[in-house]
Amino acid sequence: MSAYEDLQNRFARMATLDGAVATLSWDYATMMPNGGAEARSDQMALLGVLKHEMQTAPELSDLLDEAEEDVRSLSNWQKANLQEMRRNWRHASAVDADLVEALSRATSECEMIWRSARQENRFSDLLPSLEEVVSLTQKLAAVKSEAFGLSPYDALLDQYEPGCTEQKIETLFSGLKAFLPNFLDQVLDKQDKDGTYIKPKGMYPIPNQKEVGLEFMTALGFDFNHGRLDISHHPFTGGIPDDVRLTTRYEEDDFTQSLMGTLHETGHALYEQHLPKEWRGQPVGDARGMALHESQSLLVEMQLSRSEPFLRYAYPILERAFGNGGDAWTFDNLKKLYHHVERGFIRVDADEVTYPLHIILRFDLERALLDGGLKVADLPGAWNDEMYKLLRVSPPTDSLGCMQDIHWPGGAIGYFPTYTLGALAAAQIFKAASDAIPDLDQQIEKGSFQPLMNWLKTNIHEKASSLTTDEILLEATGSELGSQAFIDHLISRYL
Incomplete structure (x- = not known):
């Protein structure tokens, strides 16, 4: 058996x-019931340590060296696989087992505390456990920074978006920061002149909302033989490509939230289900990174599902499931509803225009948490101040502010920027798909999504990690990641 095998x-x-x-x-x-949290934390911590031991086995370094010496005998996919193996090994070998176990326990416990603290608006309950998670994440960043020769933030970012840097994000975000505030004012002025939407009123039973969500998932091509939809506090996609688990959340007086959450997670799930089967279980067969992953969820939720052709397809389905014949149930009103822009508190409910500002807020604050410039105890005040500067609103509670997301309790510092990187990529990708499929709008309006999904599968999903994010985008769209396609899309849709 060769070293590579x-x-x-x-x-x-x-x-x-x-x-x-x-x-x-x-x-x-x-x-899982709350009472099972401690036992489950123990299980997940043990599995994390076992994987770390496998990743850092003494002979693994020698095998990597030997395989790299014989790289000329490998195919391009095998070479890419070997590169990803080395990257994974570098991340694992930089950290000792004690830190891995401590982080696993701390994040599991903090996530459980976050659930009740957010519900009860008690940041003081979350503070001690969040301080521990941030402290351990700082240690993780420090050891990886030293091992990789990167800044601490870049070392964490590489876990979520390989090869990306804080400087690249700052460059992209600075352009958005310069464009969005004035553009937001223009959009809100136009919205006021055109008249706002009428919010559909009523009670929408959860089973009905789930049924419509499942109908959309089926139309988009989700394979229920290899996945399922469930409920959680925070929508997410997990599992593995052959067993994809996605979740959403429901409000009985508002069907729009769950449907867009379901569509967003379906974008993630389709990416996972379309990864190349011949590379299952190998690093090269994994999704490239979270920027491309988020591009697929945001392409489905924002680029596709809020487009006029999709809304024309969806309107009769929504009217049949939820309509009551009132003034709210016209197509024009539905379009206004899904194109509505406002300065809100909640990231997951934000529109396309304000969403990047929510991410810029988190990007700035998590860097300050990581370098110690911002203490965890001061997070609520800093959050409110920055939100007012960027969005001119200040949340009345911490539940609507710094406790709304699970990411920091889960130790995911460096993850947030990938949401907006994904939005930029989604605009590029959807434009390229539209150029490649001349009748795409007509197909979408008929509820025929196979042409789009086939294009995405070929040009994005099946590339997996065989290329870098920029290389995949360059092949698919003709350019590396940039902001112009996103800006052009916003201007076209909202002005």
Whole structure:
């Protein structure tokens, strides 16, 4: 057996362990009773340590060296796989098992505390556990920074978006920061002149909302033989490509939230289900990074599902399920509803125009948390101040402010920027798909999504991690990641 073949077998076993952790994580977030949190934390911590031991086995470094010496005998996909193996090994070997276990326990416990603290608007309840998570994440960033020769923030960012840097994000975000405030004022002025939407009023039973969500998922091509939809506090997608678990949340007086949440997560899920089967269990077969992952969810939720052709397809379905014949149930009103822009508090409910400002807020604050310039105890005040500067609103409670997201309790510092990187990529990708499929609007209006999904599968999904994010975008769209397509899209849709 060659060194490369030995590595393939070892990484396949690690992927199997990852699958077990993913299933436990899904169960933890969706259906586990609060009393089971401690036992589940122990289980997940042990599995995390076992995987770390596999990733840092002494012979693994020698096998990587040997395989890299014989790289000329490998195919392009195998070479890319070897590069990803080395990257994974570098991340794991930089950290000792004690820190891995401590982080796993701390984040599991903090997530459970976050659930009740957010519901009861008690930041003081969350503070001690969040301080521990931030402290351990600072240690993680420090050891990876030293091992990689990167800044602490870049070392964490590489976990979510390989090769991306804080400087690149700052460049992209500075352009958005210069464009969005004045543009937002223009959009709100136009919206006032055109007249706002009439909010549909009524009670929309959860089973009905779920049924419509499942209908949209089926139309988009989600394979229910290899996945399912459930409920959680915070919508997310997990599992593995052959067993994709996605969740949404429901409000009985507002069907729009759950449907857009379901469509967003369906974009993630389709990416996972379309990853190349021949590379299951290998690093090269994984999704490239969270920027492309978020591009797929935001392409479905924002570019596609809020487009006029999609709304014409969806209107009779929504009217049949929820309509009551009132003034709110006209197509023009539905379009205004889904194109509505406002200065809101909640990121997951934000429109396309204000969403990047929510992310810029988090990007700035998490960097300050990481370098110690912002203490966790001062987070609520800093959050409110920055939100007012960017969006001119200040949340009345911490539940609507700094406690609304699960990411920091889960230790995911460096993740937030990928949402807006994904929005930029989604605009590029959707434009390229529209150029490649001349009758795409007509197909969408008929509820025929296969042409779009086939294009995405070929040009994005099946590339997996064989190329970098910029290389995938360059091949698919003709340019590396930039902001112009996104800006052009906003101007076209909202002005």
